[in-house]
Amino acid sequence: MGIARVGYHGLLFAQFAYFLYAFGSTHITDALIIAQTLPFLLSSLFNRGFTHILIPLFTEFREQKGEEKAWKFASALLFFSLLALIGLMLLIVILAPFLIRLLAPGFSPEDQALGTRLLRYLSVFVILNGIIGIPRCLYFAYHSFTVPAVTSLFLSTSVIVAIFLFKDLLGIYAVVLGTLVGGAMQLFVLFGFLNVGKRKFRWFFHLQAEGIGEFTRLLGPRLVLMVITRFNVVVDRGFASGLGPAFVSALSYADRICTAPLEFLNATFGVVIMPVLSGDVALGNMEEFKERLGQYVRLASFFIVPVTIFFLLSGGPIIQLLFQGGAYGIQGVSLTTAALIFYSLGLVPVSISTTLRGGFFALKDTVTPLKVGIWGFFCNFLLNY
Numbered sequence: 001m002g003i004a005r006v007g008y009h010g011l012l013f014a015q016f017a018y019f020l021y022a023f024g025s026t027h028i029t030d031a032l033i034i035a036q037t038l039p040f041l042l043s044s045l046f047n048r049g050f051t052h053i054l055i056p057l058f059t060e061f062r063e064q065k066g067e068e069k070a071w072k073f074a075s076a077l078l079f080f081s082l083l084a085l086i087g088l089m090l091l092i093v094i095l096a097p098f099l100i101r102l103l104a105p106g107f108s109p110e111d112q113a114l115g116t117r118l119l120r121y122l123s124v125f126v127i128l129n130g131i132i133g134i135p136r137c138l139y140f141a142y143h144s145f146t147v148p149a150v151t152s153l154f155l156s157t158s159v160i161v162a163i164f165l166f167k168d169l170l171g172i173y174a175v176v177l178g179t180l181v182g183g184a185m186q187l188f189v190l191f192g193f194l195n196v197g198k199r200k201f202r203w204f205f206h207l208q209a210e211g212i213g214e215f216t217r218l219l220g221p222r223l224v225l226m227v228i229t230r231f232n233v234v235v236d237r238g239f240a241s242g243l244g245p246a247f248v249s250a251l252s253y254a255d256r257i258c259t260a261p262l263e264f265l266n267a268t269f270g271v272v273i274m275p276v277l278s279g280d281v282a283l284g285n286m287e288e289f290k291e292r293l294g295q296y297v298r299l300a301s302f303f304i305v306p307v308t309i310f311f312l313l314s315g316g317p318i319i320q321l322l323f324q325g326g327a328y329g330i331q332g333v334s335l336t337t338a339a340l341i342f343y344s345l346g347l348v349p350v351s352i353s354t355t356l357r358g359g360f361f362a363l364k365d366t367v368t369p370l371k372v373g374i375w376g377f378f379c380n381f382l383l384n385y
Helices: 002-023 027-047 051-065 067-103 109-122 124-130 133-141 146-170 173-192 212-240 247-282 286-323 330-344 347-362 367-384
Strands: none
Touching: 002 027, 002 146, 002 247, 002 286, 027 067, 027 109, 027 124, 027 133, 027 212, 027 247, 051 067, 051 133, 051 212, 051 247, 051 347, 067 109, 067 124, 067 133, 067 212, 109 124, 109 173, 124 173, 133 146, 133 173, 146 173, 212 247, 212 367, 247 286, 247 330, 247 347, 286 330, 286 347, 347 367
């Protein structure tokens, strides 16, 4: 898993750098980033949102009710999720022009038209990337991390190849092509290996399948929290769309660079600790739960504090050294650096709060993180305004 995770982040870096080199920071990249916002947000709600709810619930089913009932619950959940994702995709296709105007009120009519076309194509990604959250959680519940880690390489690889092969022919649409192909590859492989070993997946559908009600009850506050947390990015981009061309791109690039350490932290031990904490809670080992959670908070701080200092002192020169070139010039570097400085100030509190949220979710407490998230959203909106 470790090698795959290093490869994953290496490919993310390569994809980001190649995208900047190929397309730079323009009104066209602004349109793509706005079009990506909603499909990526919605698929993330299913993909990542399920992790903190499904893993402890599936683990509890296995421990207390047996393998068969646990897998019936997972299968029924997959069916209902697929129906929901198809419905969301159709809504995006129909409402695309309105959604683009809502997400980027400062766009010109031409950029809004481009964003609408891109959004309709990317709506398919809601299904491709959203549904993989369930098989990923099932792998993690069995402490099997290799297949999810390897499939995580597919998306970035596909985007890089698509840009290289089709940039001159398709322009910015090459990114869309790579995104959809990579998402389909992930989906195919994750489900293809799901029945290996003890994992016995079978399709099961029942309107009152055991566990669905409890999952929905726990997921509701979690989804609201994720919407609020990620809607901060939507608000930021909406305000940036009125500042002129390239501002949305600069803000997105800075956010991408700043959150990379957090993504690495979550990918290397975030998905691993969740089954462990959930197991402690399920077995009633609360003292071990508290001790582990404290260790994870200290580890997160130990990793993120030096990264924050590094970004504050050397962010600009690093961006210029690593990314400037091709279509990405000095103006784009300057805008991105300014945004990165302010984003960096929030790295430490975000890393600690993310770790603590995992503890609350293992305890099946989704209300407390929700209250904190609502407060943070209003603060972000007022400061933007």
